[in-house]
Amino acid sequence: MITTPNRTSNWFARAVSDTVGGLGQLLWPAKCVNCGRHSVERGSGLCDDCWDGLISVCSADYCRRCGRDVSPYVAREGVCLSCRGEEIHFDGIVRAGRYAESLQDMVKAFKNDKTELDSIMVWLADTALETSTFFQDIDFFVPVPLHWRKRLRRGYNHSYLVAIGLKHPTAKVNTDLVRIRNTKEQPTMMTVTARAKNVAGAFAVRYRHPFAGRRICLVDDIKTTGATLNECAKTLKEEGASKVFALVLSVAGQNMM
Ligand SMILES: [Zn+2]
Ligand SMILES: [Zn+2]
Known part of the structure; x- marks a missing residue:
């Protein structure tokens, strides 16, 4: 039987129009917080081009x-x-969008010192x-933790910055999952098998962690093959x-299996 998954079309566009005013109270640079090229007309922090890219x-x-992107007509039982x-x-995943257009630019910049994007990253999440x-x-x-060497070099874990900003009535942020091996950078073209091998055994939990019997939501900036989230x-x-x-x-990597 063919069933349709939850429809998400236009949810983002609706959310944008509901929230632009609210974001405007947090961010009102004269230039777009993403591209820095255009003046920002709507008090959103982003220029029209960057909003259009984000919506797409x-x-x-x-x-x-x-x-992965999916047509409702080819999904079976969701x-x-x-x-x-x-x-x-x-046991399930939600995403802000596809790794492309202005979202790709912002995700890249966010982990390369542009921490002023934190408000918009948290809002997207x-x-x-x-x-x-x-x-x-x-x-x-x-x-999703960084190895301590990488965190020291970068000065922050971008996924942690997103996690601590999330609005949730009861869930707490916990950092007892740690990366015990400094894995190689995973270029987009790395194969699925190579990625899985690269992160195998790379994570552990701290002594006296609270995870037994609990429900956890991992937070990360990008899923490519899913090897890191899976591990x-x-x-x-x-x-x-x-x-x-x-x-x-x-x-990212919509066609990678
Ligand atoms: Zn822009
Ligand atoms: Zn799928």
Whole structure:
């Protein structure tokens, strides 16, 4: 039987029009916070071109199991054809958008010192989270950790900055998931197998972590093949987590399997 997944078309555009005023109270640079080229007319922090780019990559339907773009007409029981048979350790995913256009620029810049994008990154993550079916089922937000050497070099973990800004009535941010191996950078073209091997055994939890029997939502900036999220989810479940969900700003590598 062919069923349609949750429709997300235009949710982003509606959210934009509802929120532009609110964001404007936080950010009103004379120039676009993303491209810096145009003057900002609407008090949103972004110029019209950057908003248009954002809307184009944030409005598509996507698979709630793997996060890839999906047409409602090719999904079966809410799962896309690309991820059927794929071993996925997390129990659902929400994303702000596809890794393209101004969202790609912002995600890249955010982890390369442009921390002034934190308000818009958090707003994008919050807006995506509100569309999830697991919003009420989260005990902890757990940012995907950086190795301590990388965090020291960068000065911050961008996923942590997003996690601490999220609006949720009860869930707490927890950093007891740690990266114990300084894995290689994963270029976009790295194969799925190579990515999985690169992060295998790279994560562990701190002694006296609170994850047993709890429901966790991982927070990250980008999902490519899902190898990192998968390894984090596997580690957390081995430590007793009952559910592990994922919230990402963007999904890349749509055709990678
Ligand atoms: Zn712009
Ligand atoms: Zn899928």
